Amino acid sequence: MRLGTNKHKYHKIKHHWLRRQNLRFNLRFWRFTIFVLLIIGVSWWVIFLCREPEVKVKKTKDSRFQLFVEGRPYFIKGVCYNPAPVGEGYDYDLGLDKFEPWDLDGKLMREIGVNTVRLYRDSVNPSGLKKAIRVLYEKYGIRTALGHWLGFWEYPQPCYSSVEFRARIKKEVIDMVKTYKDEKGILCWILGNENNYSFSGRVNPWSCPEADKAEVSERANIRAKIYYSFVNEIAREIHKIDPEHPVVLGNGELGFLDVADKFSPDVDIVGVLMYRGKTFGNIFNGLKKMFDKPLVLIEFGADSYNSFKKAEDEGMQSFFLESQWKEIFKNSGFGKEGAGNCLGGFIFEWNDEWWKHNTDNPENWKVHDTEAGWSQGAYYLDNKAENNLNMNEEWFGIVSILKQKEGDLNKRLPRAAYHMLKKLWKNYPVK
Amino acid sequence: MAKKWIASLCLLLVLPLWVNAQEAKAAKKVEGKQFSVYSDKNSPDNHYIPSGWMGDYGDIKINDEFANSPHSGSSCIQFIYSAKKSNNQGWAGTYWQNPANNWGSKNGGFDLTGMTKLTFWARGAKGGEVVDKVIIGGIKGVYADSDEIEMGPIVLGSDWQQYTVNLSEKNLSYISGGFGWVMNADSNAEGAEFYFDDIKYEFDPAIKPEVKGAEKMPFYVYLDKGSVSNHYIPSGWMGDYGDIKIDIGSVEDPYMGNGCIKIAYSGKGAQGARWAGIYWQNPANNWGDKKGGYDLSNATRLTFWARGAKGGERIEEFKAGGLFGEYSDTDVAAVGPVILTKDWKQYTVDLKGKDFSSIIGGFCWATNVDVNPEGATFYLDEIRYE
Numbered sequence: 033m034r035l036g037t038n039k040h041k042y043h044k045i046k047h048h049w050l051r052r053q054n055l056r057f058n059l060r061f062w063r064f065t066i067f068v069l070l071i072i073g074v075s076w077w078v079i080f081l082c083r084e085p086e087v088k089v090k091k092t093k094d095s096r097f098q099l100f101v102e103g104r105p106y107f108i109k110g111v112c113y114n115p116a117p118v119g120e121g122y123d124y125d126l127g128l129d130k131f132e133p134w135d136l137d138g139k140l141m142r143e144i145g146v147n148t149v150r151l152y153r154d155s156v157n158p159s160g161l162k163k164a165i166r167v168l169y170e171k172y173g174i175r176t177a178l179g180h181w182l183g184f185w186e187y188p189q190p191c192y193s194s195v196e197f198r199a200r201i202k203k204e205v206i207d208m209v210k211t212y213k214d215e216k217g218i219l220c221w222i223l224g225n226e227n228n229y230s231f232s233g234r235v236n237p238w239s240c241p242e243a244d245k246a247e248v249s250e251r252a253n254i255r256a257k258i259y260y261s262f263v264n265e266i267a268r269e270i271h272k273i274d275p276e277h278p279v280v281l282g283n284g285e286l287g288f289l290d291v292a293d294k295f296s297p298d299v300d301i302v303g304v305l306m307y308r309g310k311t312f313g314n315i316f317n318g319l320k321k322m323f324d325k326p327l328v329l330i331e332f333g334a335d336s337y338n339s340f341k342k343a344e345d346e347g348m349q350s351f352f353l354e355s356q357w358k359e360i361f362k363n364s365g366f367g368k369e370g371a372g373n374c375l376g377g378f379i380f381e382w383n384d385e386w387w388k389h390n391t392d393n394p395e396n397w398k399v400h401d402t403e404a405g406w407s408q409g410a411y412y413l414d415n416k417a418e419n420n421l422n423m424n425e426e427w428f429g430i431v432s433i434l435k436q437k438e439g440d441l442n443k444r445l446p447r448a449a450y451h452m453l454k455k456l457w458k459n460y461p462v463k
Numbered sequence: 464m465a466k467k468w469i470a471s472l473c474l475l476l477v478l479p480l481w482v483n484a485q486e487a488k489a490a491k492k493v494e495g496k497q498f499s500v501y502s503d504k505n506s507p508d509n510h511y512i513p514s515g516w517m518g519d520y521g522d523i524k525i526n527d528e529f530a531n532s533p534h535s536g537s538s539c540i541q542f543i544y545s546a547k548k549s550n551n552q553g554w555a556g557t558y559w560q561n562p563a564n565n566w567g568s569k570n571g572g573f574d575l576t577g578m579t580k581l582t583f584w585a586r587g588a589k590g591g592e593v594v595d596k597v598i599i600g601g602i603k604g605v606y607a608d609s610d611e612i613e614m615g616p617i618v619l620g621s622d623w624q625q626y627t628v629n630l631s632e633k634n635l636s637y638i639s640g641g642f643g644w645v646m647n648a649d650s651n652a653e654g655a656e657f658y659f660d661d662i663k664y665e666f667d668p669a670i671k672p673e674v675k676g677a678e679k680m681p682f683y684v685y686l687d688k689g690s691v692s693n694h695y696i697p698s699g700w701m702g703d704y705g706d707i708k709i710d711i712g713s714v715e716d717p718y719m720g721n722g723c724i725k726i727a728y729s730g731k732g733a734q735g736a737r738w739a740g741i742y743w744q745n746p747a748n749n750w751g752d753k754k755g756g757y758d759l760s761n762a763t764r765l766t767f768w769a770r771g772a773k774g775g776e777r778i779e780e781f782k783a784g785g786l787f788g789e790y791s792d793t794d795v796a797a798v799g800p801v802i803l804t805k806d807w808k809q810y811t812v813d814l815k816g817k818d819f820s821s822i823i824g825g826f827c828w829a830t831n832v833d834v835n836p837e838g839a840t841f842y843l844d845e846i847r848y849e
Contacts (some may be wrong), residue, residue, distance in 0.1 A: 232800075248800050308787055314794040314818035321816030363569065409751050410787035 042120050071359070077103070078280040083314060087219055087275040089300055089326050096328035096372030098365035101175070101219070107366055107462040108376025109326055109453075110148035110177065111141065114385060118435050118442050119398045126164055127155025131449040134164045137382065138172035140431065140444060144454035145463070148219055149380040150177045152332060154208045162215055169217025177330075177378070178212055179222035180205050182263070190227075192259045193240035205266050206273065213274040220277050221270060222330060223263050226284030231255040256288040260295035267298040274440075282330055286318050293323040301375065303330035305311065307409025307423075310355035316363040316371035326365075329377030332356055336447055337427035339404045339417035344427070346448035348413045353379065353430070353449045358457055364463045383444065384429035398435075401426050468702030468737070490574040490637045493664075497664035498575060499558050500583075500707045503530035503536035511641035515558030515566065518645070519551030522654075523557065529658065534584040534623045539660035548650040548656070549588070554595070556645035559662070565639050567604015572816030578664040581642065588656035590621035593659060593691055595645045599628060601691075610634040613746075616691045621659055627734065629673040630664070634703040650689035651808075677760040677820070684743050684846035686824045687720040688712030694757060695825035699742025699750065699786075702829070706730040706734025706838070707741065713842065718768040718807045724842035728830060730838035738779075743846075744788065751788020751824050756823035761777075762848035763810040765796070765826070769843050771803030776802065776839035778830045783812050783848075786824035789820070793818045800834070803841050 044412060088100050099106045113134040116124035124136075141149070149168065155161035168174040183190040183201045193195050205223065213219055229235040231252040243254040261283075267279040278300035285306055293303075302325045306312055319327050330440075334352035338345035360377045363370035388403035404421035415423045430449040433442040499508040504527055516523060526541040533539035544555055561571045581599055596615030600608035610633045617626065642662050646655060647790040683692040688711050697709060713725035726740055749755045765783045778801045785795030794817040798810055826846050830839060 248802050251799075309791065309793060315789065317818065318794065320815060408787065410791055412752060412789040415752075417786070 038298055039450075042096065047327040047432035049423040073422075085237060085277055085278075089278060089361045092365060092372075093409075094372070097375060099326070099375045105148070105366065105462045107361075107364060107460060108177075108378070109145055109148055109149050109457055109460075110377050110378035111135070111146055111382040112175045112375060112380045113149035113151060115383050115433075116385050116387060118386050118400075118433060119394075121394060121397045123390055124387075125155050125157065126151065127157035127160030127162075129160070132167070133162070133441050134314070135171070136441055136444065137431075138168045138174055140176055140450075141382070141444065142172040144450060145457040146174060146379070146382075148175045148376075148462075149175055149382070150179065150222065151179060151459055152179045152225070153172045154178060154212065158211050162212065165212065165215045165217040169215075176215075176216050177220050177222055177280070178208070178218060179225070180208060182224045182227055182266075183229070184225060188240050189236045191228070191238045191240060191461050192255070192262050193238075193242065198262055199266075202262075202266055202269065205348035206269055209270050209274050215279065218277055220280050220383045221274075222301070222303055223266060223278040224282040225241050225330075226282065227259060228256065228288045231259070231288055235407065252288070253291060257278040257295055258380045259290075263292075264296040264298050267296070271298065280328060286315060286322060288337055289319065296323075301326050301328055303328050305331035307332060307408055309334075309408070309412065310358065311410075312359050316359075316373055320371055320373055324373075326375050327373050329360060331380040332377060333380040333390065333451075334411060335424045335427040336429075336432075336449070337404075337424040338414040339402075339422040339424060340414040342402070345414070348411075349412070349427075349447060350452045352411065354452055354456060357453070361460060366460075379430060379431075381428050383431045383433050384426055384434070386426055388425035464526060467722060477513070480751050486582055489819070490570075490572045490639075492574040492576075493578070496666040498573070498578065498580075498664040500664070501540060501659070502661055503533075504538045506536070511559035512563040515560045515640070515643065516555070517558065517643075518552040518555040519546075519548050519550045520650075521557060522547050522555050522648075523727050525557070529588075533791050535665075536794045537662075539584075539641060539658045541656070541658050542644075544655045544657075546651050546653065548648055554647040556595075556596070556598075556643055558643040560602070561627075561639050561641060562648075565602070565605050565606075567608075567639070569604045569639075570606050572606070572637050572643075573666055575630075575635035575638050577666055579629075579631045579667050579670040581630060581662070581664050582625055583662040584623050584625050584660045585617070585643070586658050587619035587620055587621055588658075590619065592619045592655035592657045592730070593617070593646065593650035593689065594619065594657070595647055595650065597628065598640065598643040598645065599630070600635070600638050601643075606637070606639060607613035609637040609638055610639050610673065611808045613678045615645075617726070618691055621633050623660070624822050627672060631670045632672045635664075635838055642687075647689070650691070652689065667697065675758060677758045680761050680849050682757070682759060682762065682848040684765075685711070685724060685803075685843070686845065686847070688722045695743035695745045696747040698738075698742050698747035699824070699827070701742065702731075702736035702739040703732050703734045704739060704832075706739050709741065713716045715752035715842065717842075718770075718844035719814050720844070723768075723799065723842050725840070726828075726843050727840045728835065728838050730832040732832060732833050737833065738829060738831035740780075742824045743826040744786070744822055745825060749793050751786045751823060751830040754790050756790075756792070756821050757823050757825070759814075759848050762814050762819055763813050765846070766809055767826070767843055767846040768807050768809050769801070769803055769841060770807045772804060772840035772842070774803065774805035776803045776830075776841050777801070777834040778828050778839075778841070780829050781810060782825070782827040782829070783814070784817075784819060784824055785827070790821070790823065792823055793821045803839075805841075807844070819848075 070127040165176045280301040280303040281299040281304045334349045336349035363374040385396040390396035406423045407420040432445045435444045502508045522545040528538040529541035594617045596613045599612040601611030602608045614628045684695045686692040708727040709722040709726040714723040717723035757812040780799035782797040786792045
């Protein structure tokens with residue numbers, strides 16, 4: 033009995049002890065678990081708050097600019113992309129194209145190393161355009177720089193000092209950003225194109241009381257100040273809703289960028305259009321002195337129609353493009369010489385567009401015009417043409433399109449420049 | 464069979480061309496360390512003939528056996544340039560050619576490979592005569608010279624002086640234009656009498672390739688009519704060029720010196736462009752298709768003085784650089800629009816941060832009829848880089 037009582041006591045004590053141990057363990061376990069979860073939570077927040085945006089420009093110790101996407105270096109090997117079929121015109125909308133040309137083009141682009149396309153505007157059918165952006169990215173690894181004209185081609189002409197106009201355009205841009213910002217393939221936003229050409233009044237002139245009452249010599253600068261302040265306002269707003277993608281200020285050459293330096297501090301990148309034959313001249317160092325932001329050439333190139341010989345001349349186009357790309361890379365942050373401020377460029381353009389010479393006549397959109405529309409002596413191989421008119425708007429593609437169809441699309445015929453770029457780009461250290 | 468006939472026919476057609484081309488490349492190779500263009504009248508050492516008269520050729524008289532005080536030997540060559548503009552060109556010149564009167568249509572010339580300089584002696588009758596430039600090579604045509612070398616302007620003294628043209632690393636494999644000179648009426652308004660002697664190519668191992676450095680400042684586009692300090696020529700007329708009249712020696716109240724530039728733009732739209740302008744170029748008519756221009760890296764600004772005849776004339780743009788071609792200007796800078804006042808006023812184009820290391824288009828103005836419906840008359844003076 034005594035023995036039994038003692039045994040019972042022993043078991044009771046043991047049970048009690050085990051229970052206490054168990055409780056102690058549970059307490060420790062939960063304390064530990066909570067501690068770990070707390071650490072993980074805090075770390076996650078710290079990582080989230082401190083992480084870098086998906087697309088970011090970095091400045092190196094020696095003041096060169098480099099673009100990084102998801103932490104990896106990225107050199108823009110881009111093309112302007114508007115695959116208007118033969119017979120369609122200025123109102124072609126990629127998002128509405130039921131034949132989805134981006135699949136065929138994306139494949140051809142990937143073969144030579146194109147990694148970015150520039151779209152000039154969004155679509156009235158966002159789901160169609162999203163699909164294009166997604167397929168280009170997911171299937172071919174090609175990102176998209178999406179632009180907005182900022183009303184430059186509207187009629188009546190834009191007035192950048194008008195409160196109503198500014199509010200409307202700003203809303204359009206912000207809506208565009210909200211619509212597309214979560215698409216994985218987006219690289220950046222491009223605001224405007226060559227809107228600065230309106231400041232002098234020679235292209236799309238606009239009037240505003242501040243400029244009109246000023247001295248003639250001051251008017252252009254006043255318009256510049258108004259316009260670049262407006263762009264800055266939009267850029268700041270974009271950064272609030274989309275910190276992941278940089279904002280590019282589109283500009284015709286370097287005109288008025290000294291004004292932008294004062295009034296557009298929130299843009300991340302300067303995008304310049306330039307058609308100067310085999311060399312960009314002093315643009316890289318010139319920009320450094322005027323507005324020390326990274327540069328991307330958002331439009332440049334050469335046409336493939338020799339107005340002097342009156343024949344297609346693929347070699348001529350290839351010659352100029354090769355020289356241009358060599359300068360672009362030489363002046364990139366990944367190069368060792370040059371200004372080190374160039375992030376890459378977008379060739380104008382991927383494919384020929386048959387509507388560009390006579391834009392108002394739809395009948396003409398079915399014809400591949402060989403008449404030149406303007407003159408530029410820097411393209412000196414055919415500048416001896418009549419009246420020096422040597423620039424053929426409908427022949428800038430590195431891929432020509434034919435009337436003949438393959439499936440639902442006009443047949444694509446890569447030009448010499450396409451093959452040249454394949455060789456050139458594959459040697460670049462940044463893919 | 465037909466193919467063979469066609470091939471044979473093509474061969475027959477192409478062969479003479481090919482042979483011709485081979486002949487052009489096979490200019491007479493010059494041996495030795497010296498080769499005379501001219502030494503004395505009737506000298507067997509003379510290899511070129513002063514047969515290529517240019518511009519206002521009626522204004523030139525030549526005496527190739529002028530015996531009064533030659534530099535050496537028995538004679539020298541005397542030129543008298545009257546500056547009467549007999550062909551309305553305002554300039555004249557002479558080429559020594561081989562064979563005579565060969566403007567590139569005949570196979571001739573010499574292969575002067577190995578020569579490193581050309582030397583000549585020259586003097587003026589009074590001193591102060593201005594030779595725009597001397598030229599070696601530069602004959603165009605089917606049998607084009609293999610290179611073109613220029614030196615000038617040269618202000619002659621009244622005593623004999625030797626001049627040297629550096630030919631190191633130039634392509635002298637085919638030279639039919641052995642030597643030439645050019646003079647203009649603006650720089651020699653009263654005409655000029657001058658002499659050449661002992662013109663010869665030489666091999667000099669001490670001669671090194673010429674390194675053209677940045678120009679010293681101030682550097683004039685225009686100082687005064689005929690000044691040797693002028694470096695660019697107002698040859699690039701644009702748009703409605705028929706609407707423009709220019710007088711580069713106007714004495715209507717110049718800002719400084721003997722004269723200024725007067726420009727009258729009628730705004731009539733002679734070519735239908737509705738605008739007009741002039742580029743000052745180097746060399747003349749160079750739209751970027753030739754090598755030329757100056758290294759103006761030392762310049763931080765371009766300044767000039769301007770006034771309107773009435774006041775209120777509007778010039779859309781005054782520009783420096785910006786010519787694009789095979790040899791594009793390295794940069795561009797501009798001011799404008801500018802409303803001119805009746806009184807002289809100085810304007811400045813800022814060049815800080817610009818790359819002006821190679822500039823063919825030294826200065827330019829442009830305006831249009833929309834802002835000058837009645838046309839515009841205006842004056843420019845003292846255009847210079849500083």
